[in-house]
Amino acid sequence: MKVIEIENLNKIYKESEIEVHAVNGVTLDFEEGEFAAIVGPSGSGKTTLLNMIGGLDDPTSGEVIVGGSSMSKLKGAELTDFRLHNIGFVFQSYNLIPVLTAKENTEFVMRLQGLSAKVCETRSEELLNIVGLGERMNARPNKLSGGQQQRVAVARALASKPKFVLADEPTANLDSKSTETLLEIMEKLNREENITFIFSTHDARVVKKARRVITLEDGKILSDVTKNGGE
Amino acid sequence: MDKLIKMAWRNIWRNKRRTLITIASIFFAVFFAVIMRAFQLGTYEHMIHQAIESFTGYIQIQDKEFFDDPSLDNSFKYGGELANIVENNKEIKVAVPRVASFSLASTGMQSKGVLVTGIDPLREKELSNPEIRIVKYRLTIEAIEKIMAETKLPKKQLELLKIHEKGSFSSWAGLALGLSLSGSLEDELKPIITKHTKFEGQYLKVDDDGVLVSDRLSKYLMAEVGDTITLLGLGYHGVTAAGIFPVRGIVKIPSPDLDNKLVYMTLSKSQQFFDLGNRITSLNINLYDPDEMMEVQSELLASINSDKYTVKNWEEFNPTMKQQIEGDSVGGVIFIGILYFIVLFGIFGTVLMMVAERKREFGVMVAIGMKKAKLVVILFIEMIFLGFIGMATGLGAAAPLIVLGNKNPIRMTGEMAKMYEDMGFDPVMPLAWFDNYFVWQGVIIMIMVILACIFPLEGVRKMKVMNALKA
Numbered sequence: 001m002k003v004i005e006i007e008n009l010n011k012i013y014k015e016s017e018i019e020v021h022a023v024n025g026v027t028l029d030f031e032e033g034e035f036a037a038i039v040g041p042s043g044s045g046k047t048t049l050l051n052m053i054g055g056l057d058d059p060t061s062g063e064v065i066v067g068g069s070s071m072s073k074l075k076g077a078e079l080t081d082f083r084l085h086n087i088g089f090v091f092q093s094y095n096l097i098p099v100l101t102a103k104e105n106t107e108f109v110m111r112l113q114g115l116s117a118k119v120c121e122t123r124s125e126e127l128l129n130i131v132g133l134g135e136r137m138n139a140r141p142n143k144l145s146g147g148q149q150q151r152v153a154v155a156r157a158l159a160s161k162p163k164f165v166l167a168d169e170p171t172a173n174l175d176s177k178s179t180e181t182l183l184e185i186m187e188k189l190n191r192e193e194n195i196t197f198i199f200s201t202h203d204a205r206v207v208k209k210a211r212r213v214i215t216l217e218d219g220k221i222l223s224d225v226t227k228n229g230g231e
Numbered sequence: 232m233d234k235l236i237k238m239a240w241r242n243i244w245r246n247k248r249r250t251l252i253t254i255a256s257i258f259f260a261v262f263f264a265v266i267m268r269a270f271q272l273g274t275y276e277h278m279i280h281q282a283i284e285s286f287t288g289y290i291q292i293q294d295k296e297f298f299d300d301p302s303l304d305n306s307f308k309y310g311g312e313l314a315n316i317v318e319n320n321k322e323i324k325v326a327v328p329r330v331a332s333f334s335l336a337s338t339g340m341q342s343k344g345v346l347v348t349g350i351d352p353l354r355e356k357e358l359s360n361p362e363i364r365i366v367k368y369r370l371t372i373e374a375i376e377k378i379m380a381e382t383k384l385p386k387k388q389l390e391l392l393k394i395h396e397k398g399s400f401s402s403w404a405g406l407a408l409g410l411s412l413s414g415s416l417e418d419e420l421k422p423i424i425t426k427h428t429k430f431e432g433q434y435l436k437v438d439d440d441g442v443l444v445s446d447r448l449s450k451y452l453m454a455e456v457g458d459t460i461t462l463l464g465l466g467y468h469g470v471t472a473a474g475i476f477p478v479r480g481i482v483k484i485p486s487p488d489l490d491n492k493l494v495y496m497t498l499s500k501s502q503q504f505f506d507l508g509n510r511i512t513s514l515n516i517n518l519y520d521p522d523e524m525m526e527v528q529s530e531l532l533a534s535i536n537s538d539k540y541t542v543k544n545w546e547e548f549n550p551t552m553k554q555q556i557e558g559d560s561v562g563g564v565i566f567i568g569i570l571y572f573i574v575l576f577g578i579f580g581t582v583l584m585m586v587a588e589r590k591r592e593f594g595v596m597v598a599i600g601m602k603k604a605k606l607v608v609i610l611f612i613e614m615i616f617l618g619f620i621g622m623a624t625g626l627g628a629a630a631p632l633i634v635l636g637n638k639n640p641i642r643m644t645g646e647m648a649k650m651y652e653d654m655g656f657d658p659v660m661p662l663a664w665f666d667n668y669f670v671w672q673g674v675i676i677m678i679m680v681i682l683a684c685i686f687p688l689e690g691v692r693k694m695k696v697m698n699a700l701k702a
Contacts, residue, residue, distance in 0.1 A: 056598055057697050077602050084600025091700075095595040099241035111234050112600050160600065 003164050003196050004030040004053060009062035011048050011219070022048040023059070024219035030164065033194040035187065037201050037210035045219035046200035047168055053198065054087050054166045055079050067163055084112055088157030090167035094149040096141040102128060102152045103137040109160040127155035131185050147178025154186060164196035171203045183209050235605065239612035250617065253581045257621025257676055258628070260574040264567045265629040265672045269636065271563045272663035275556045277640075279521075281485045281657055282552060283545045286359045288327070288515030289524050291548060292317070292531065295541045297512060298548070303332050303467045306510040307540065316534045317514065322527045324519045325357040328511040330501040334464030334472065336494060338452045345448060345494045347462060349501025349511075352435040358517055361495055362434040366446055366481040368400040374427040382423050387411060394649050399430070399446045399483050411644045432456045432480030435497055441479035445493035449481045456480060462494070466505040474504050485657045571679060578683040582614060586687045593691060594699025607688045618680035622673045633669070636662030 011023040023045045030036060038046045051057035053064055055071045064071045066086055074082050083089075096105045106124035115123075128137050131151035133144075141149050150170060157165045167186075171179040187209055189195050199206055207213055215222040243250050283289055292313070297305040309328050317326045330349035335342055356362060375392050378384070384392065391410045400406040406424070407417055435443060442462075444454055454460050459477050466472035476496065484490040502509060518527060524544050531542045546553040586593075593606055640661035643651050648658035 051697060054598070056700065077604070080597060080600055080602050083598065089595075089599055091595065095591070097238075097592065097596065099238055099245060109600050112602075112605075156599070 001032045002029050003032050003034075003067065004028075004198075005063075005065040006053065007063045007065070009049070009052060009064065010060045011045070011052060011057070012060045021219045023052065026062070026216075026219070026221055028214065028221070028224070030196060030198060032163075032196055033190065034196050034198070034212055035190045035210055036197070036212040036214060037199045037207050038214045038216060039201060039207055040216035040222070042202075044216040046216055048219075049216065050166050050168050050198070050200045054089060055083050084109060084160060086163045088160060088162035088165035090150070090153045090157050090165060090170045092169040092172045094141070094146065094153050094173075096149055096152055096156070098141050101138045101140050102133055102144065102148075102155075105141070105152055106155045106159050109156060113160055123159060124155070127158055128152070130189070131155045132181070145178070147174050147181060150174060150178070150182055151185060154182065154189075158189065158195065162195075164198060167197060167199045167201075169201055169203075170199060171201065171206055176205070179203065179205055235609050236612055239609050239616060242609070243613050243616050249581060249584065253578065253617050254621045254624070256574050256577045257618060258625040260570055261622050261625025261672050261676055262629050264570055264675075265626060265669060266632060266662070267563065267567060268668045268672070269629070269633050269662040270660055271560065272666070272668055273637065273640070273661040275560070276663055277657060277659060277661050278552065278556070279545075282549065284358075284517055284521075286484075286486070286489065287545055287549065288358060288517050289521055289545050290516040290518070290528055290531070291543050292326075292514040292516070292535065292540055293512065293543060295537070295539055298541060298543055301331075301512070303330075303465070303505055303507060303510075303512065306330070306467065306507055306512045308509060309511050309514055310509075313514075313535060313540065316531065317516070320527060320530065322518050322520065322523045322530075324517045325354070326514050326516045327351060327354045327358045328498060329513050329515055330498060330505065330507060330510075331512050332464060332505060334462045334494075336448070336452060337461045337463070338454045338458060339461075341452050343448065343451055344492065345462070346489070346492045347464065347494050347496065347501060347504070349496055349498040349504075350435075351498045352437055352439065358515060361443055361482050364401050364482040364484065365432045365434055365443070366399040366401060366430050366483050367432070368403065368406045368425070368428040369430045370395050370398045370400075370406075370428055372396060377427040378424055381427075382420065384420070385416070388416075388420070391644075391646075394646050397450065398649075399481065400428075401483050408642055408644055409648055430456070430481070435479060435495065437497065438499070439479060439497050440500055441477040441496070443480050443482045443495040444478050445490045446481050446483040447487065447490040448492055448494070449478070451491070454478050460494070462504070464505070467507045467510070470506045472505050571675060574676075575679045575683055578614070578618070578680055579686070581617070582610070582683055582687040585613065586610065586691055590694070590699045590702040593694060594696050594702065597694070597696050598700060603692050603694065607691055610688055610691060611684055614680050614684050615677070618677050622676045625676075626669065626673055629669075630665075633662045633665060636660075637664050 006026055006028040009023055009026040010021065013020045013022055026049060038049060040046050048057065052059050055074070059072065071079070071082065097108060100108060103124050106127055107120040110120040110123060125134070125137065128134055131154055133148060133151055136144060136148060144152065171182060174182065183205060186197055190197050199210065201207065212226045214224045294305040294307040317323060328351060332347055333344055334347045336345040370392065375396060378392070388410050395409050398409065400409065403421070403425070406428070407413065412420060435441065442460065444452070444460065449455070452460060456478055459475050461475050462473065464472040482493070482495065484493055496504070518524060528542050528544050535542065596606060597603055640659045643658035643660070651658035
């Protein structure tokens with residue numbers, strides 16, 4: 001089942017008088033349960049593509065269809081609401097809310113969804129246990145290591161039961177041990193709970209784990225390779 | 232909502248120093264504004280109490296023509312239906328009849344135009360109560376010389392004696408305050424000072440044929456207790472009013488203007504002097520609640536015979552004081568306005584900083600699904616918290632001072648007291664009791680917080696998620 005359909009997506013930035021094609025006519029589909037990495041050199045358009053898939057950036061032309069709904073038709077609060085219910089985000093710099101504990105950060109999106117306190121609490125505890133932070137639930141981000149913060153970010157991304165998770169360079173700020181742990185957690189969630197993960201990354205370790213690798217160059221798809229059985 | 236409130240509360244303590252500085256600026260603005268306004272309103276109340284409540288009354292019933300032509304020919308008989316109307320009005324605390332007219336006073340050496348005021352000595356105690364204003368101590372030059380000869384005074388008291396030279400006091404407490412005497416020094420000096428400054432004088436008896444002379448007038452006329460003054464004036468329907476009156480006492484009137492010209496005699500004596508029969512020139516009324524003044528005036532106007540009488544309030548018969556209070560009040564409000572304006576920019580700066588330094592965080596929150604409206608609500612709650620804490624602490628700190636300053640007004644001493652008196656003010660600075668002004672300072676600060684939030688919060692509302700995430 002297709003989770004995301006991307007049709008002839010373009011993003012053109014104007015720098016002075018020069019037009020830069022950050023994403024140039026990309027057409028892609030993502031099936032449910034994929035563990036895909038978008039790779040490419042700096043400036044290849046990975047993050048821009050990911051932002052447009054996530055509805056954070058508007059395409060110049062083309063369309064992103066998530067679960068049969070075209071995102072280009074959504075604006076403002078509707079689009080925010082769509083993201084809340086359909087997309088999980090993991091950012092490079094973790095971006096947890098500093099005044100909330102690990103548990104509260106995880107509960108945050110569920111609260112926004114209007115779920116009851118009991119449901120939020122149960123699910124956030126469950127997710128934090130899955131990412132191995134059951135003992136650090138009440139710690140605020142400044143008391144957690146980078147790796148721990150990113151695991152909380154993964155728990156937060158999954159809390160809303162999204163259709164897919166977008167992770168923009170999730171391992172860029174992590175050491176190798178933390179990267180390994182994080183990837184194992186995400187892979188496990190993907191395998192066991194059939195959650196779709198889409199990464200943008202430079203990290204060879206992420207590419208190694210991904211079952212599908214899409215390579216971008218100058219905003220165009222250079223290759224789209226699906227591995228058999230992952231590694 | 233509780234989650235948003237919790238987040239807002241935690242957010243404001245993320246930068247403790249900035250939060251404390253913002254709260255402090257609001258605290259001081261509220262505190263100073265409240266105290267300043269309390270002093271201002273307290274002073275007005277005191278002025279009104281002195282001049283209105285303690286002399287003219289809040290409301291006067293007069294003959295219809297008297298206001299424009301204050302002649303004895305425009306006097307009226309008090310009693311019958313008019314008396315019933317006044318007595319049946321539950322808001323009226325006291326109504327005293329008076330006769331007031333100008334005459335020429337002379338002691339042989341000096342003469343001066345004076346305001347002869349006929350009062351009912353007993354009923355008048357409930358309104359102006361001249362009895363408590365009878366001069367009991369006078370610091371004459373001779374008295375001061377005698378005190379200095381008899382005892383060695385500290386330097387400060389010596390200077391104050393000179394400042395208050397020829398000064399009159401209605402009580403020992405007033406004199407002690409003027410000379411800054413207290414404790415053992417007061418105990419030590421009281422017998423000596425009393426011996427040389429004690430001034431004999433008494434209040435009018437019901438059937439007294441003497442007069443009370445105001446302090447400054449008595450000094451001008453050189454009329455002492457026991458002396459006689461001659462009064463010459465025009466009575467009812469042009470008859471000549473003339474008489475010799477013994478001075479029973481000297482009264483110290485807080486208003487310098489009145490203190491320069493007032494002569495009290497009994498109502499019956501004044502009616503006899505001016506050949507008025509049982510007519511009076513005004514019925515002076517005090518109220519239980521001064522705020523009801525306009526309503527009582529309207530009620531009286533509606534029920535009295537408007538062809539014969541009129542009802543005036545103090546703002547009408549003392550427009551100068553009203554203008555003085557209004558002018559001063561506007562000045563005070565402008566000053567407080569400037570104070571608040573400065574604080575407004577402080578709050579504005581804080582909100583701008585709060586928004587600018589958390590732009591990326593806001594971007595993330597919107598990216599993961601928080602509506603901007605909710606984000607705006609969090610920020611708004613944060614500012615309300617800051618405003619409320621500053622306001623509550625400011626009002627909380629001002630409240631005990633208001634209680635203290637209201638119950639124990641600051642009394643000027645020494646040179647400052649003299650200066651106040653010379654300017655026609657009682658040297659007392661009371662703080663007004665809690666009233667609308669107190670609540671209003673809180674309301675104003677919260678309005679300012681809201682105003683300061685508008686622009687930065689509008690920025691958040693229009694924020695582009697991508698730009699915020701790159702911040």
